[in-house]
Amino acid sequence: xxxxxxxxxxxxxxxxxxxxxxxxxxxxxxxxxxxxxxxxxxxxxxxxxxxxxxxxxxxxxxxxxxxxxxxxxxxxxxxxxxxxxxxxxxxxxxxxxxxxxxxxxxxxxxxxxxxxxxxxxxxxxxxxxxxxxxxxxxxxxxxxxxxxxxxxxxxxxxxxxxxxxxxxxxxxxxxxxxxxxxxxxxxxxxxxxxxxxxxxxxxxxxxxxxxxxxxxxxxxxxxxxxxxxxxxxxxxxxxxxxxxxx
Amino acid sequence: xxxxxxxxxxxxxxxxxxxxxxxxxxxxxxxxxxxxxxxxxxxxxxxxxxxxxxxxxxxxxxxxxxxxxxxxxxxxxxxxxxxxxxxxxxxxxxxxxxxxxxxxxxxxxxxxxxxxxxxxxxxxxxxxxxxxxxxxxxxxxxxxxxxxxxxxxxxxxxxxxxxxxxxxxxxxxxxxxxxxxxxxxxxxxxxxxxxxxxxxxxxxxxxxxxxxxxxxxxxxxxxxxxxxxxxxxxxxxxxxxxxxxx
Numbered sequence: 001x002x003x004x005x006x007x008x009x010x011x012x013x014x015x016x017x018x019x020x021x022x023x024x025x026x027x028x029x030x031x032x033x034x035x036x037x038x039x040x041x042x043x044x045x046x047x048x049x050x051x052x053x054x055x056x057x058x059x060x061x062x063x064x065x066x067x068x069x070x071x072x073x074x075x076x077x078x079x080x081x082x083x084x085x086x087x088x089x090x091x092x093x094x095x096x097x098x099x100x101x102x103x104x105x106x107x108x109x110x111x112x113x114x115x116x117x118x119x120x121x122x123x124x125x126x127x128x129x130x131x132x133x134x135x136x137x138x139x140x141x142x143x144x145x146x147x148x149x150x151x152x153x154x155x156x157x158x159x160x161x162x163x164x165x166x167x168x169x170x171x172x173x174x175x176x177x178x179x180x181x182x183x184x185x186x187x188x189x190x191x192x193x194x195x196x197x198x199x200x201x202x203x204x205x206x207x208x209x210x211x212x213x214x215x216x217x218x219x220x221x222x223x224x225x226x227x228x229x230x231x232x233x234x235x236x237x238x239x240x241x242x243x244x245x246x
Numbered sequence: 247x248x249x250x251x252x253x254x255x256x257x258x259x260x261x262x263x264x265x266x267x268x269x270x271x272x273x274x275x276x277x278x279x280x281x282x283x284x285x286x287x288x289x290x291x292x293x294x295x296x297x298x299x300x301x302x303x304x305x306x307x308x309x310x311x312x313x314x315x316x317x318x319x320x321x322x323x324x325x326x327x328x329x330x331x332x333x334x335x336x337x338x339x340x341x342x343x344x345x346x347x348x349x350x351x352x353x354x355x356x357x358x359x360x361x362x363x364x365x366x367x368x369x370x371x372x373x374x375x376x377x378x379x380x381x382x383x384x385x386x387x388x389x390x391x392x393x394x395x396x397x398x399x400x401x402x403x404x405x406x407x408x409x410x411x412x413x414x415x416x417x418x419x420x421x422x423x424x425x426x427x428x429x430x431x432x433x434x435x436x437x438x439x440x441x442x443x444x445x446x447x448x449x450x451x452x453x454x455x456x457x458x459x460x461x462x463x464x465x466x467x468x469x470x471x472x473x474x475x476x477x478x479x480x481x482x483x484x485x486x487x488x489x490x491x492x
Contacts, residue, residue: 003266013385015269015383016383018271019270020249020269020270020274021269021270021271021382021383022269022270023261023266023267023268023269023385024265024266024267024269024273025264025266025267027270028266081492082490082492085492086492089492113389113393114393114398115392115393115397115398115399116389116392116398116399116400116406117400117401117404118398121398121401122491122492124398125398128396135393135396136267136393137261137262137267137385137389137390137392137393138385138389139259139269139359139383139384139385140386140389143259143359143361143362143384144383146361146362146383147359147360147361147381147382147383150374151361152360152361152362152367152370152371153361153362154362154363154408155363155367156410157410157412157413158363158410159407159408159409159410160362160407160408161405161406161407161408162400162405162407162408163405164403164404164405166403167403167405175405175424178421178424245368245371246327246328246331246332246335246368
């Protein structure tokens with residue numbers, strides 16, 4: 001049934017966290033690739049690699065850990081962020097290219113879907129002209145979250161708006177005012193700002209908070225029951241649409 | 247690794263079309279459920295059932311075909327549409343409830359992700375209070391399409407706007423004007439209207455047309471190369487974002 005592994009580089013979406021949501025194609029690539037690369041914080045195992053634990057045992061000879069020089073210490077719109085991340089992605093791409101050129105297949109493990117806010121995209125744009133790359137789409141984190149929350153997100157002609165919480169307060173409010181259904185991602189320390197924008201847009205009562213959706217430590221509650229202390233990176237807010245029920 | 251099948255009713259996302267993008271959980275449910283239900287046009291096999299062919303052989307004793315009384319003959323915002331579809335979903339829910347009450351597990355096969363514009367939601371809202379339902383999230387059609395198009399959709403702080411092509415011309419234009427990244431779904435006969443809205447919003451040159459993404463007969467081209475004749479139901483337009491490249 002499955003196509004052969006004929007690319008040399010793979011960007012593999014592993015889904016929202018529960019390893020049961022890995023696809024058949026991702027499983028095959030994980031089992032067969034010579035090298036398994038993943039992004040992580042320095043000194044910590046990356047979440048994508050942890051998701052894959054259920055299907056591929058750790059094997060030091062296969063692993064390539066790409067450790068970010070910075071993560072949330074510098075805001076992503078600060079010049080220092082690009083100054084630090086640009087060389088990091090260039091170096092990571094060179095490291096992977098060297099493996100491929102040595103004749104090895106490399107799978108880059110990605111949370112969710114690689115082409116939806118994925119770090120892999122920064123490797124892909126540097127390497128796509130050099131090598132055949134197969135991207136394996138994955139179940140997004142937001143699909144995992146609305147599934148576990150029992151919150152069908154879009155009905156009928158609902159428009160879905162997906163917003164990074166890193167946007168400014170006024171931009172968030174304006175976008176939420178026009179939204180039918182909304183997902184606010186990358187919460188972290190932005191939760192108080194997002195809550196204020198949701199309240200101003202009249203959406204607070206419809207908002208559900210999901211932390212670590214589909215993973216160990218999952219927490220789901222109405223946003224009004226979640227305190228404004230920091231939310232983890234793997235948290236988001238869902239505002240299901242009110243579109244046509246038939 | 248996998249949780250037991252302890253619910254009695256399942257809404258199973260099968261992904262965008264290529265059976266390799268079925269998840270491990272969906273595979274397990276397909277293999278074990280007593281009944282496999284799917285929506286279809288009258289006299290035709292449903293696309294969700296076709297996706298599952300690669301992993302579960304047709305078996306008349308297991309199959310439940312839920313044939314829509316109308317599909318695209320009546321616009322979805324016309325009163326006759328709800329008048330026809332409401333009783334159909336109620337009857338379908340009753341048919342499935344009878345199976346569950348007779349002690350059988352039922353899997354409802356869904357294209358893409360069940361909680362993202364899914365017909366299954368109309369069964370779910372009728373049955374969720376009566377039975378334990380497990381929903382298995384799937385890779386969305388849009389993830390499949392942007393993957394095959396080689397078009398990473400959202401970068402940095404890009405906002406993603408997902409629009410049904412069934413919206414009015416002016417609403418489409420207004421939403422597209424404010425979009426960073428956009429996906430326009432449910433094209434069908436709406437293609438000329440969507441093209442006009444994209445042109446007015448200055449996005450025509452960035453738009454990619456994807457027909458039957460990840461399936462047999464897949465076609466991907468710049469929208470400018472696609473004629474305004476009807477597009478099939480399984481087609482969409484992608485406008486990738488221009489956000490932060492690091």
